[in-house]
Amino acid sequence: VPENNASRKLRSYADESAMWRAAGHWARELLQREPTARIAVIAPDLDADAVSISRKVREGFAPGWQTAGERYRNAVDVSYGMPLSAYPAIAVAGMCLRFAASGLSSTDVSTLMRSAFLGGGDHHARCRLDLQLRAMPDRHWHPDNLLAALPRPKNPDRGVDFQFVLSELAALQQRRNDRQFPAAWAKKIDEVLIKIGWPGVEQPDSATFQLQNRWRQLLNELSQLGAVGTRMSLAECVGRLLQIAGETVYQPESQGGGLRVLGMLEAVGLEFDHLWLGAMDASRWPAAGNPLALVNRQLQRDRGMPDASPLDTLQFSQRILQRILGATGSAEICWARLEDDKALIPSPLLEVGQAEMHVDKGDPQWHAALQLGAATTVIPDDDAPPVQVGELVSGGAYTLQAMREEPFKAFCKGRLHARELDLLQPGLNARMRGVIVHGALHHLLRELPTLAQMRRWDDTERNERIDGAAWFPLAPLWSQADPVLRRLLQLEKRRLIPLLDAFLQAECQRDDFEIAGVESQAKLAYGPVELRLRIDRLDRLSDGALLITDYKASDAKSFLDTKRGTPKQLQLSVYARALENDSVGGLQLIYLSSREITYRGEGGSIPLGKADAGNWSELLETWCAEVDVLLQRFAAGETGLNAVQEIKNARPLALLSRFAELSNAD
Incomplete structure (x- = not known):
């Protein structure tokens, strides 16, 4: 730390949330006084927790940012990228390609159905399709067999419906075994994604436009593999493309936010008027060494390789800290006193005794919590109207x-x-088993046999009827089943046959x-x-x-x-x-x-x-x-709540009834 630390202040906070909120609040006040000042917040572990840190800094810098729109959100510029494959639009594109190349589970197909990154079709129709998917046994789907299992859309002209998405992916699936050069696959992939409406935004904003361009650059990189590679199948091509996307770190160009959040190494070489250096506790700085695990440790020391010894790591951390603090006019150096249940102490590289010290200064608290004491509008109870003539009542x-x-x-x-919503579970869930049993019993007794007739059935006729009844509810599932599900259906039939036989025996004794x-x-x-x-x-x-x-x-x-x-x-x-x-x-x-x-x-x-x-x-x-x-x-429209039921019983509708809130109020 520079010897002249008159402009250095030390701050400690109860926890990390308070520290980062205070950082945003500090920057906000400075910019209000000095609009042209160069201000930054530095986080040593930004690469490990960028989303959480940026959210807490925004809480102090732009209170209420969650509901204030994109411009308010962009007021804090976090200078840290993510793997390209981690962006939702790219993840959906990759999921579509994997669907065509090798198929997806029901869970992933459900995600695609509800995704906003595919076309502009009827969202309600897609949600209804998702309900139908959840009513089917979980299995490994391919576009063609899922297309056959789902009903045709009633309004195919309302945007890009999901069946159209399936048909395009099914066409790509039919060519999955073709051996083509990467450039040909890249062109085909781009054409298919355009047809299915990816990324689902008619007028993309700057961030979406940049993301699309970066994806197309990725396709160009894939095309260049043809210069050194051979022809490949669709699955090989998609695997290579998604591997590149996972290795590519990407961040859209900044919109010029009022506050920059940087990592330690990125801040080296930059100059600031005011700097907030957070999370400077002994567990984070000096940073932990990371020597190469597969190279002899003595060889690393002899060659002067980074992190070869603890002393080398310590000296590196000292140099980084000195260069950052030497390039700023004033600095607030902060740490949290507690992380979960663990007490923290300031970094030993800080000269605590020679700097001004503050405790819990400037924490604005959570913005939402501050609204609890604000004036509220009391909305009178809006009772449900009585049932009207012609009103459809469901549920029986x-x-x-x-x-x-x-x-x-x-x-x-x-x-x-x-x-x-039905949970997507492997195999046949309890509801499906119940439907199968009811279907088998209905088929067994559909001819309304009398008791005398059932007693006269010989073993051959009895077994034929039981076998047909056991197969009847399973047949519709069999045609769309993968090998794993077909094996489960065979086991279910084996379970049904003795069950139906025992049922007939019990009936004959009545x-x-x-x-x-x-x-x-x-x-x-x-x-x-x-x-x-x-x-x-x-x-x-x-x-x-x-x-x-x-x-x-x-x-x-x-x-x-x-x-x-x-x-x-x-x-x-x-x-x-x-x-x-x-x-x-x-x-x-x-x-x-x-x-x-x-x-x-x-x-x-x-x-x-x-x-x-x-x-x-x-x-x-x-x-x-x-x-x-x-x-x-x-x-009459009665809608009372059962206040004595357990929360687990109220939970499916608790969001609508505010059961937990009203229970706590009582």
Whole structure:
């Protein structure tokens, strides 16, 4: 450190966030007093954490930059580039090329569908396609088989739809095994990206325009490989292109921000009027040595190679610090006293005893936190309107089940048609397995066989019917499956066959019945509310009463809620209310698991539960009355929250309901 340190000040802060916020605030005040001053903030570890450091400096220099637009964001110029492949637009371009060359997982395809860097098509249509993709088993997709699996667009003229993107990538996929020179592939890649609307901006700003030009320079670099290389396939070409992109450090030209944030080495040789030198604690400066691991250490010392010894590293750090401080008029040298739970001390290269010392000076705090005490506008509660005539209500019986648990959930899912995104998981998730089991049972009983007929099936006929039923829900998935998924489907069929066999054995042991319907459609209307229902199965019992059945592909659970005295699942009560013109003799759940087939239910005409013929009608009417009350509340627009539920149960809709905020307020 120069001997004359009269213009050097030392500052310490509680943590790094406070230190960098104070740096931005310090620079802001200086520029307001001296608009032409040369000011910079220097961070020793800028290369390791450039995004976080720049964000914290902006917090002090341009409070509220997150919502103030691009110009406010560019007020701080961070002089550190990233690998070209790390820029989102380049990452999407690389993903498209990998899709055509070797395919992508469902997760990556979902990212492409929702990307703003591909064309200007209907964003809502792409989101709907993403929902359909999430309903399919996760697999390795290629453009051609994904194009075949997705429906054609209804409005193909609305910009660049994703099916068009797939068709162009599928055409490139068909040529993936061609052996061409890099220049030919570079030209084809550029043509395809232009056709699919990359990078998705009709009027690019300066940064986007520079990024496009740098990408095309990268394609030119790829073309030059033909002078020393041979012909290559698309996969080889894409691999080489993305390797070059990952090795290329890029930063768009500066827009001339008011404050520069530099690394230590980059600041050497520059002159400043005012300088903020941050993170100067002993753990960061002097910088850690990095000798070559594959070269003998003594040889490195003999040849005077960088970082050959700790003394060499120390002397290098001293020279860097002296040159930086010697080229500035005034300097603020700062460090944080604490990092996580670790106490920090100032760098031993700083002459702490000869400089002016400040503690926690100039930290403006987080801008958003300062707004909490500002005047607020109280917005009165905006209650949901009653259900209107002709309004579409989705969810069927599940909407009333949600109404029982939390009215707000029923409002979101039944009237706003909100739904949770299916997670993209390898193989067949629980929901898909449930759909497969329901499809197999429907196919097995689609001819509505009587109990006598099922008992007369010999082993051959029984096995043929079971095999056909097990394959029926798997066939649509098989045609679009990759080898891994096909193996999983084969295993699922092997699981279904003994399950269906056990189900038929259990059915044959029941008292006499006739299957009256499978997957039966029904409606339940209450005022303007109309629920569309689909009943898994209806049986006509020997006394003429109707048995309502629903399948559950899970382990058995109790039928009744002992506290309420009503079914835990409202679904069957809703079906009973919809079929009130027919005599309902019982409600039944059939649980199908790999271990056993279990029947749960209540009714006066079935040997399940505690009800008997004498009190069954009254009991069923009580349960149906609950359905009427829930329908009435739903029709009135009730949207109350269940304040006693756990946060994990409220989380899917917590962003809409502000559940956590309201719970903390209470």
